[in-house]
Amino acid sequence: MRLNLDKNVSISVHSYAMSPKESEPAVTEFARGVADALSKVIEKRSISKRELARQIGRSNNYVAMRFRHEAAFTLTDIDVICNALGLDAGSFIAGLSVPANVTNLNVRRRRQDDLSTVPLASTAIAASKDNTPIDPERGGA
Secondary structure: OEEEOOOOOEEEOOOOOOOHHHHOOOOOHHHHHHHHHHHHHHHHOOOOHHHHHHHHOOOHHHHHHHHOOOOOOOHHHHHHHHHHHOOOHHHHHHOOOOOOOOOOOOOOOOOOOOOOOOOHHHOOOOEOOOOOEOEOOOOEO
């Protein structure tokens, strides 16, 4: 559109719409794997992508773009979808095959000691006779 403000001045106005591909990062191999795995689950259960979109409160276009690998599902999307399908999101993601460029960290749960079996001398817990807290580092009340 061209605006003429004065005989000697004119301004050109252009409207640009950012496409989803320009506004979002590229879809990774792992994100494509998540979409493909979700697609297999909903197909196995005979749930349409339109019905899934309705169940999770997203538009048909939003869901379709992710299944076409034009954008990635967010972790929140995956959690909501898994809840709608009766799946545990953590187990679902853990069950996916990991791309070759991802290192498996083998994260372990923290060990929790059963305090009833730990000798008190080996702990940093102490109490006075009248139950006022004692700081073991300072050695007194």
